[in-house]
């Protein structure tokens with residue numbers, strides 16, 4: 001028995017399948033780019049924490065193309081956000097199923113219920129944790145990275161099961177009507193009832209056509225896209241970046257690009273600053289010492305896990321030159337520490353990331369000294385490195401001595 005309150009004439013297997021097909025086409029991209037982002041963070045940096053057998057195969061994240069992380073991270077967050085209206089529409093389209101019993105034995109019913117609960121629960125969990133991570137600093141009682149990662153595996157497993165179970169039905173339903181015809185004529189007549197239990201038995205009079213409904217969902221996605229992309233595109237669109245609110249007022253000039261964590265928030269004082277290099281030998285350098293070394297300039301992005309990114313022109317000293325100064329000519333890694341001790345105050349770089357010719361300890365940006373908010377006296381900038389590892393206010397660089 002279907003409760004009478006779900007009487008929309010729009011619900012039906014075709015509508016659900018159209019939304020399902022969009023998600024089937026796009027969610028794998030969100031999943032893969034999300035997992036790649038964890039690979040990019042590199043193992044052993046606590047992102048995610050120890051997840052036992054669920055850990056990903058570790059491979060060294062490349063430094064080329066320099067926009068690689070910008071792409072994977074941007075796709076993950078951007079597409080993930082844009083799909084939220086589609087997910088919500090799909091959930092709305094199947095609400096009556098919550099109240100119908102699967103024919104057959106109680107066990108089958110319980111299994112189906114459990115798998116749907118995991119599917120719906122995990123996608124909502126991923127959306128909510130992802131959104132909260134963008135909106136607030138550390139709003140969780142658990143690590144966002146670990147929670148989002150474990151939630152992703154619950155979702156992946158239940159998504160695979162769901163697709164395997166529903167794919168034939170989806171294909172059949174898609175064939176039952178012509179998408180083109182639906183989009184060109186505002187159809188409101190209910191779909192023909194079938195055993196899915198989605199079509200209302202006593203449909204209410206229509207208030208919206210199926211085409212109108214799809215238009216509302218698509219318009220919602222478009223709106224989300226506009227509200228999201230402003231942070232990255234900048235200019236007048238930045239004021240529209242309501243969904244990516246960080247650093248909306250970075251000011252003008254060479255240092256006028258987004259700031260997640262200000263120097264004030266990190267409690268930075270730089271009086272008497274020295275850079276400490278540890279390798280085969282220990283070296284201590286002032287900022288003037290660093291400026292007297294060969295300077296290199298590279299145009300490189302910072303891409304944040306929160307979905308925004310920015311490309312700037314950075315100038316500074318090559319990390320491999322600093323390793324050589326510390327007596328390490330073939331660095332196998334580098335451990336970076338900031339003068340603050342917040343959650344993102346240290347990072348470990350791979351051999352490839354230290355030796356890339358564009359891997360810099362940046363002192364200047366766009367022809368001016370770094371501002372204090374952007375990491376003055378010096379910050380890390382490496383091609384394709386996740387933003388979170390572009391450590392600001394660097395205090396020391398340790399190059400483990402291979403000898």
Ligand SMILES: Nc1nc2c(c(=O)[nH]1)N[C@H]1C(S)=C(S)[C@@H](COP(=O)(O)O)O[C@H]1N2
Pocket residue numbers: 247258259260261262266302303304305338340342343344345346373374387388389390391392393
């Ligand atoms: N010392 C320090 N460096 C840091 C951070 C930080 O909190 N502390 N934030 C990181 C993050 S999450 C990003 S995305 C980049 C860019 O952040 P910004 O906009 O605050 O410069 O800097 C990174 N460097």
Ligand SMILES: [Mo]
Pocket residue numbers: 260303304305306387388
């Ligand atoms: Mo970030």
